[in-house]
Amino acid sequence: MTVDSIIAPELEIPGDGAPLSVEDACAAAESAFEPYRNTTREARAAFVERIGQEIVAIGEPLIEAAMRESGLPRARLEGERGRTVSQLQMFADVVRRGEWLGLRHDPALPDRAPLPRPDLRLRMIPLGPVAVFGASNFPLAFSTAGGDTASALAAGCPVVVKGHPAHPDTGALVAGAIGRAVAASGLPEGVFQHVTGAGNEIGAALVQDPRITAVGFTGSRGGGLALLKLAQNRTVPIPVYAEMSSINPVVLMPAALAARADALGMAFVGSLTMGAGQFCTNPGLLLAIEGDGLDAFVAAAGAALSASAAAPMLTDGIHAAYEKGVATLAEQGDVALVARGLAGGTACGQAAFFSTDAATFLANEKLGHEVFGASAILVRCRDEVELADVLKATEGQLTATLHMDAADEPFAARLLPILERKAGRILANGWPTGVEVTHAMVHGGPYPATSDGRTTSVGSLAIDRFLRPVSYQNIAQGLLPADLRDDALAATPHLTDGKRG
Numbered sequence: 001m002t003v004d005s006i007i008a009p010e011l012e013i014p015g016d017g018a019p020l021s022v023e024d025a026c027a028a029a030e031s032a033f034e035p036y037r038n039t040t041r042e043a044r045a046a047f048v049e050r051i052g053q054e055i056v057a058i059g060e061p062l063i064e065a066a067m068r069e070s071g072l073p074r075a076r077l078e079g080e081r082g083r084t085v086s087q088l089q090m091f092a093d094v095v096r097r098g099e100w101l102g103l104r105h106d107p108a109l110p111d112r113a114p115l116p117r118p119d120l121r122l123r124m125i126p127l128g129p130v131a132v133f134g135a136s137n138f139p140l141a142f143s144t145a146g147g148d149t150a151s152a153l154a155a156g157c158p159v160v161v162k163g164h165p166a167h168p169d170t171g172a173l174v175a176g177a178i179g180r181a182v183a184a185s186g187l188p189e190g191v192f193q194h195v196t197g198a199g200n201e202i203g204a205a206l207v208q209d210p211r212i213t214a215v216g217f218t219g220s221r222g223g224g225l226a227l228l229k230l231a232q233n234r235t236v237p238i239p240v241y242a243e244m245s246s247i248n249p250v251v252l253m254p255a256a257l258a259a260r261a262d263a264l265g266m267a268f269v270g271s272l273t274m275g276a277g278q279f280c281t282n283p284g285l286l287l288a289i290e291g292d293g294l295d296a297f298v299a300a301a302g303a304a305l306s307a308s309a310a311a312p313m314l315t316d317g318i319h320a321a322y323e324k325g326v327a328t329l330a331e332q333g334d335v336a337l338v339a340r341g342l343a344g345g346t347a348c349g350q351a352a353f354f355s356t357d358a359a360t361f362l363a364n365e366k367l368g369h370e371v372f373g374a375s376a377i378l379v380r381c382r383d384e385v386e387l388a389d390v391l392k393a394t395e396g397q398l399t400a401t402l403h404m405d406a407a408d409e410p411f412a413a414r415l416l417p418i419l420e421r422k423a424g425r426i427l428a429n430g431w432p433t434g435v436e437v438t439h440a441m442v443h444g445g446p447y448p449a450t451s452d453g454r455t456t457s458v459g460s461l462a463i464d465r466f467l468r469p470v471s472y473q474n475i476a477q478g479l480l481p482a483d484l485r486d487d488a489l490a491a492t493p494h495l496t497d498g499k500r501g
Contacts, residue, residue: 208234
């Protein structure tokens with residue numbers, strides 16, 4: 001089925017003619033940068049809002065295309081569309097409020113001894129055109145109009161999206177919606193560009209184009225590192241904000257296991273198998289201390305997983321990589337298979353749950369690698385010290401979870417400093433799958449969870465990735481950027497001599 005057969009006639013789909021070249025896309029983005037970054041906050045916010053409205057206006061054809069191309073169910077995709085629109089609205093609100101500008105003013109002190117202080121003003125400015133690579137597992141919320149695109153546009157950066165080949169029709173529909181928002185807002189066409197094509201050459205050319213000033217990426221560690229290397233080897237290196245690899249350790253603490261092992265086992269399987277395990281926050285590593293509570297958890301989890309249905313994976317390639325990863329775990333010495341889920345059809349992921357001891361895990365680095373899909377390994381520890389040693393040995397993570405009761409709090413307090421150094425988000429008595437789009441969210445973490453653990457790709461702080469500070473010293477009012485002039489400062493959140501204005 002072609003995209004033309006599932007859309008309303010009035011919807012314009014990019015790509016009906018000759019594919020847009022990287023050269024043309026980047027040239028258009030660079031041409032659009034100055035006029036776009038100089039739009040008012042209200043105009044930019046209204047434009048970002050308009051994108052969400054245009055996405056909603058596509059209606060049923062968008063959901064049908066995404067279902068057909070990803071194999072994901074309707075309810076999941078309708079929720080993802082809602083998330084996409086809500087994060088666009090969040091960034092529109094962020095733009096209007098103005099805190100992202102980071103305005104600061106240190107007034108002149110002409111009488112200061114031994115030397116006077118100049119008038120100093122600071123603001124954040126957009127970097128320039130940004131390249132965004134869509135994710136396979138979220139065809140809407142982390143793709144063409146996803147968080148990277150929304151935050152970059154909010155910052156004032158034109159965006160060139162490399163459409164993901166796993167969902168070309170879905171990407172084209174969303175790109176058309178953004179294009180209509182650009183036109184309706186009276187902005188230059190180059191504010192948003194959408195390039196498509198199979199193979200790695202297009203992505204490599206995009207990252208290496210000298211007009212691109214930053215990259216947003218969600219995908220595999222290999223893909224992220226390849227883009228990072230290309231960006232670093234440019235004549236002018238640029239930042240790559242890549243979300244790559246995480247197994248999201250979950251600590252099952254003794255009192256919690258004693259109180260509710262069966263419930264934890266069943267809830268774990270629900271989180272592990274959600275969406276065929278194709279979430280970057282999937283709980284791929286469990287840690288617990290030996291005991292009756294842990295035995296009860298394993299029994300409950302094994303029974304629940306054995307009855308879990310296999311679900312279609314996003315692509316044949318992702319399914320093949322999953323099966324290879326599971327086979328690698330199964331062939332490691334001193335690793336036991338606890339349970340497999342029910343077998344399914346072609347390209348369906350059959351869940352897998354393994355168990356080992358701490359000494360084996362610490363001696364075999366393969367056991368700590370991500371298997372993208374519904375696969376997890378339990379590490380059985382002798383005591384608190386051994387469990388802490390395993391946590392210290394893990395790589396950087398997006399999330400870390402503590403399942404705990406009140407009696408576990410002293411142990412949890414000893415683990416928190418370790419977890420702070422390992423993860424971008426620490427949660428208690430929940431499961432890591434599901435990332436709220438809020439101002440206090442961090443969806444990032446130390447390498448290899450991301451290429452830059454100081455940042456987040458979800459939440460309002462994501463805008464900071466595409467900004468840099470500029471200081472203005474003794475610049476006359478008429479020459480200052482409008483946001484830094486005295487009248488604008490009085491009406492916008494700012495710091496004066498380090499104090500809130």
